[in-house]
Amino acid sequence: MTGSGTRAEGGRTRLTEPAAFREWFAEQGADNTYRVTRVPLDELDGWHFDATTGNLAHRSGGFYTIEGIEASLGEEVGAWTQPIIIQNEIGILGILVKRFGGEPYCLMQAKMEPGNVNTLQLSPTVQATRSNYTRVHRGNAVPYLEYFVAPRRGRPVFDSLQSEQGSWFLAKRNRNMIIEVPEDEDIPVQEGFRWISLSLLRSLLRVDNVVNMDSRTVLSGLPFLYDHDAPTDESASHTTAEILSWFTEARSNHVLERRRVPLNQVKGWNRGPERIEHERGAFFTVLGVDVEASNREVARWSQPLLAPVGRGVIGFLCRRTDPDADWQLLVHAQTEVGTSDVVEMSPTVNCVPGNYAHLPDRWRPPFLDYMLSAPPSCVHFDTVLSEEGGRFHHAENRYLLVEVPDDFPDRLPGDYIWMTRRQLTGFVRYGNHVNVVARSLLACLTDWDR
Amino acid sequence: MTGSGTRAEGGRTRLTEPAAFREWFAEQGADNTYRVTRVPLDELDGWHFDATTGNLAHRSGGFYTIEGIEASLGEEVGAWTQPIIIQNEIGILGILVKRFGGEPYCLMQAKMEPGNVNTLQLSPTVQATRSNYTRVHRGNAVPYLEYFVAPRRGRPVFDSLQSEQGSWFLAKRNRNMIIEVPEDEDIPVQEGFRWISLSLLRSLLRVDNVVNMDSRTVLSGLPFLYDHDAPTDESASHTTAEILSWFTEARSNHVLERRRVPLNQVKGWNRGPERIEHERGAFFTVLGVDVEASNREVARWSQPLLAPVGRGVIGFLCRRTDPDADWQLLVHAQTEVGTSDVVEMSPTVNCVPGNYAHLPDRWRPPFLDYMLSAPPSCVHFDTVLSEEGGRFHHAENRYLLVEVPDDFPDRLPGDYIWMTRRQLTGFVRYGNHVNVVARSLLACLTDWDR
Numbered sequence: 001m002t003g004s005g006t007r008a009e010g011g012r013t014r015l016t017e018p019a020a021f022r023e024w025f026a027e028q029g030a031d032n033t034y035r036v037t038r039v040p041l042d043e044l045d046g047w048h049f050d051a052t053t054g055n056l057a058h059r060s061g062g063f064y065t066i067e068g069i070e071a072s073l074g075e076e077v078g079a080w081t082q083p084i085i086i087q088n089e090i091g092i093l094g095i096l097v098k099r100f101g102g103e104p105y106c107l108m109q110a111k112m113e114p115g116n117v118n119t120l121q122l123s124p125t126v127q128a129t130r131s132n133y134t135r136v137h138r139g140n141a142v143p144y145l146e147y148f149v150a151p152r153r154g155r156p157v158f159d160s161l162q163s164e165q166g167s168w169f170l171a172k173r174n175r176n177m178i179i180e181v182p183e184d185e186d187i188p189v190q191e192g193f194r195w196i197s198l199s200l201l202r203s204l205l206r207v208d209n210v211v212n213m214d215s216r217t218v219l220s221g222l223p224f225l226y227d228h229d230a231p232t233d234e235s236a237s238h239t240t241a242e243i244l245s246w247f248t249e250a251r252s253n254h255v256l257e258r259r260r261v262p263l264n265q266v267k268g269w270n271r272g273p274e275r276i277e278h279e280r281g282a283f284f285t286v287l288g289v290d291v292e293a294s295n296r297e298v299a300r301w302s303q304p305l306l307a308p309v310g311r312g313v314i315g316f317l318c319r320r321t322d323p324d325a326d327w328q329l330l331v332h333a334q335t336e337v338g339t340s341d342v343v344e345m346s347p348t349v350n351c352v353p354g355n356y357a358h359l360p361d362r363w364r365p366p367f368l369d370y371m372l373s374a375p376p377s378c379v380h381f382d383t384v385l386s387e388e389g390g391r392f393h394h395a396e397n398r399y400l401l402v403e404v405p406d407d408f409p410d411r412l413p414g415d416y417i418w419m420t421r422r423q424l425t426g427f428v429r430y431g432n433h434v435n436v437v438a439r440s441l442l443a444c445l446t447d448w449d450r
Numbered sequence: 451m452t453g454s455g456t457r458a459e460g461g462r463t464r465l466t467e468p469a470a471f472r473e474w475f476a477e478q479g480a481d482n483t484y485r486v487t488r489v490p491l492d493e494l495d496g497w498h499f500d501a502t503t504g505n506l507a508h509r510s511g512g513f514y515t516i517e518g519i520e521a522s523l524g525e526e527v528g529a530w531t532q533p534i535i536i537q538n539e540i541g542i543l544g545i546l547v548k549r550f551g552g553e554p555y556c557l558m559q560a561k562m563e564p565g566n567v568n569t570l571q572l573s574p575t576v577q578a579t580r581s582n583y584t585r586v587h588r589g590n591a592v593p594y595l596e597y598f599v600a601p602r603r604g605r606p607v608f609d610s611l612q613s614e615q616g617s618w619f620l621a622k623r624n625r626n627m628i629i630e631v632p633e634d635e636d637i638p639v640q641e642g643f644r645w646i647s648l649s650l651l652r653s654l655l656r657v658d659n660v661v662n663m664d665s666r667t668v669l670s671g672l673p674f675l676y677d678h679d680a681p682t683d684e685s686a687s688h689t690t691a692e693i694l695s696w697f698t699e700a701r702s703n704h705v706l707e708r709r710r711v712p713l714n715q716v717k718g719w720n721r722g723p724e725r726i727e728h729e730r731g732a733f734f735t736v737l738g739v740d741v742e743a744s745n746r747e748v749a750r751w752s753q754p755l756l757a758p759v760g761r762g763v764i765g766f767l768c769r770r771t772d773p774d775a776d777w778q779l780l781v782h783a784q785t786e787v788g789t790s791d792v793v794e795m796s797p798t799v800n801c802v803p804g805n806y807a808h809l810p811d812r813w814r815p816p817f818l819d820y821m822l823s824a825p826p827s828c829v830h831f832d833t834v835l836s837e838e839g840g841r842f843h844h845a846e847n848r849y850l851l852v853e854v855p856d857d858f859p860d861r862l863p864g865d866y867i868w869m870t871r872r873q874l875t876g877f878v879r880y881g882n883h884v885n886v887v888a889r890s891l892l893a894c895l896t897d898w899d900r
Contacts, residue, residue, distance in 0.1 A: 090702050150703075156691050158691065159691070159695035159698045161702070240879075241605075241607060241609070242606060244606075244609055248609045248610050248611055248625060249600055252625050414600075429691075432791075
């Protein structure tokens, strides 16, 4: 059980091989029980629709709420309203790193989340909302939290506030942290945790639905284990100054006007006692679940989840000048309704194709069809990965890396620019620059051992 | 007259010596007329107090408004309300750089602003609100604007969105740009403009009230003329990762809750027809002026200005390991009511001492008394500089750099950290990290020729 101290079973607390990982992970699934039951929103224990605003909220005032937002992206798109998750508190997503015989390992956790398609995925050492770690829900203490809150030991490798899904959250951020502890520090490995080597972690990122979103966003900062300050990148097409100027231009030119509105003023969505859904069945549904778990801080709870309709496509087009050079990625300055500062750096493609089915062709996202029709020899990464199972129900996206041929047009739409993996990683550490799906994909594409 | 094309007078469009600058600057003052007359707010042409909210606004809906804000910084300080300037549009502050015989020069402008104590100060090449350059006020075109809007020529040296005074503006930002044009590009020098060498500019920054705030904030990015990417800094006490972690900790721990309120709900302030002022005469006053100018885009206009009560003290404590090493500056993670993201990197001291006169000693800002009582031999910079004369009336601050002795305590309050000038400059380019007074002082302290 979580919180019950160190593990005995013969010191096999480190994993380096996929087979050993699979065995341990299967045990974790078998050892613990977890039951997720759909319930109507108006029967969710502890949650209620506010009589005045229609907002869905918890009686404690904590966790998060489902409210409405009215937004406009300038004249062409016009204004719309939609439900959105409001979660102002900043949680901690933290990974402990320690070297064994010089090789770095990450302390990862097999964690069940109610929205996961496969119940169990690999989580960071700490994945805690502020409500979690300040004990709003009166659960057990969060293991290893002491390594991530001041005053703490260990070297900060990566520590920044990072955005999450801008279509579903309003300006939500979590604190992403990687802390390296000295090789001689004894860290008891609790039940459900393992030290996982970087090469194993890298191979697990290529398996569908194993490494969860919270892990991926934190791992996007792992290159800073080696790079204290990024040097000039010889294989880049643009200098840092040029990229920053392109980004500032995008932030200055795009218009994102928005205001929070009560959920009962959202138009085009049906708010039934059972669920909240778009009247054409598009975008997403908000539904309710009861959860029973044997290995979580709280044994039983209820919560709403946002269930996207249809699988998304998230991919970078890439190229390189020669096989030894770093990949260049085609980055898009993208606005989403909840983006905290107008645009962030996003993959070339980041959309749910189904949402465009009823729209004229001119609305179809640039490069989507190009990416989906690329020959297999050009597809260097193609994995289905899940978004956060604590808020989203069965939210899977197909993540891709697709190489373009030499005759790919030089001329790009204004909101796109080529940058190297190193350059994009360099922007991650400052926060507020690279969106969650770009960070997630970057984690999958980076050779940490280079 | 502005917009009338190139200058004749013998090609003396470059200045390298203080005496020649003084002569030219005096001519500019003599050649142009400028009259600023105080008028009651309720007689300001084109401006009115909204009947419902009490907010002070322009009839066009453009420019800016004076509204109210209610804020709280957590339990100890408690909540308060105050007037605040709301200006959502992003203006451009841009400096053109060109080399003559290899030496870089900045194209600067002698500009009159209604709030300046001395009428005329040295401005960037372009200093334009969006209302200016999109011609909301139907004035003349903004000279040199074409170098700062896409599509444009020239190399972007520095281009980022930067905050302004957080005590007076709500989350206001301007786009700060330095564009270098090729040495062989012919740039006609218009009336009121001069190419100014970096060494002259550096000496002018040491003269009271000459180089205006807009110039200083842009000049904080001038080191990127040479540094494409900042290398590791040998004279630093902390790595970039450690500083970012300290900053993220401050952003996560500080609480800044605020909401806009109608100006007529602001408590403790008198809103008369003449002016808006604090009932104890503290903080600032909002007053009105009529302006007549011979050399501005518009010949005559009226506007409100914010007049701070008392002169501020803005200073870095500094140290260095040896005389060849870079200065280390003691940086404070400071919250101001209008700071867009909770805290920004600020000088060691940034306050108006008079505002603390009636408060208990424990409220007195750390290091203020230390800084004001330092022996003259430790004071490396001490100049009175003005804040933006287009919004603020006679807003002067004393800017200081004060060296601490070797026995200065190692132990610091948690929101303070030592970083080198190079490190602090490195954060400037990402925006949203370094506040306006820190950037302003940094511009004064940096040896651009090193």
